[in-house]
Amino acid sequence: MNLSLPSKKMILVIGISTLVIIVAGAAIYRSVEAIYFAFGAILTSALNVLKVVLLERTVKKAVDIEEPETGKNYVRLQYLLRYFLTGIVLLAVGLVTAYANPPFINIWGAIAGIFTLQISVIVVRSMKFEEVTFK
Numbered sequence: 776m777n778l779s780l781p782s783k784k785m786i787l788v789i790g791i792s793t794l795v796i797i798v799a800g801a802a803i804y805r806s807v808e809a810i811y812f813a814f815g816a817i818l819t820s821a822l823n824v825l826k827v828v829l830l831e832r833t834v835k836k837a838v839d840i841e842e843p844e845t846g847k848n849y850v851r852l853q854y855l856l857r858y859f860l861t862g863i864v865l866l867a868v869g870l871v872t873a874y875a876n877p878p879f880i881n882i883w884g885a886i887a888g889i890f891t892l893q894i895s896v897i898v899v900r901s902m903k904f905e906e907v908t909f910k
Contacts, residue, residue, distance in 0.1 A: 861889070
């Protein structure tokens, strides 16, 4: 898929902020728990990358829909789908944390990873872009 420049930069910022979260988790836990923290952060950051790609696809498709009401409904449905995916992943992480012995995913790492999308939006919105294309 051909992503726009803002989406590419968002994915880059998600990756960088995930690395920062993993380093912070390693400094906090200083044990094998740091690996579980990192796995949780990586899992939810990968989900955030998927959500950026889905959002890009939604915008491209919604622009091409001729009926305004149909386009609005499509965007709303995709919005709910992205948050449903987030809920499913967080529910799975919570269940693994609660019932797996040992829990190989740290829920705090997963929660920290969720915030990488918001961090990327803030950073990318503060940047200037020469070109934004939808091909």
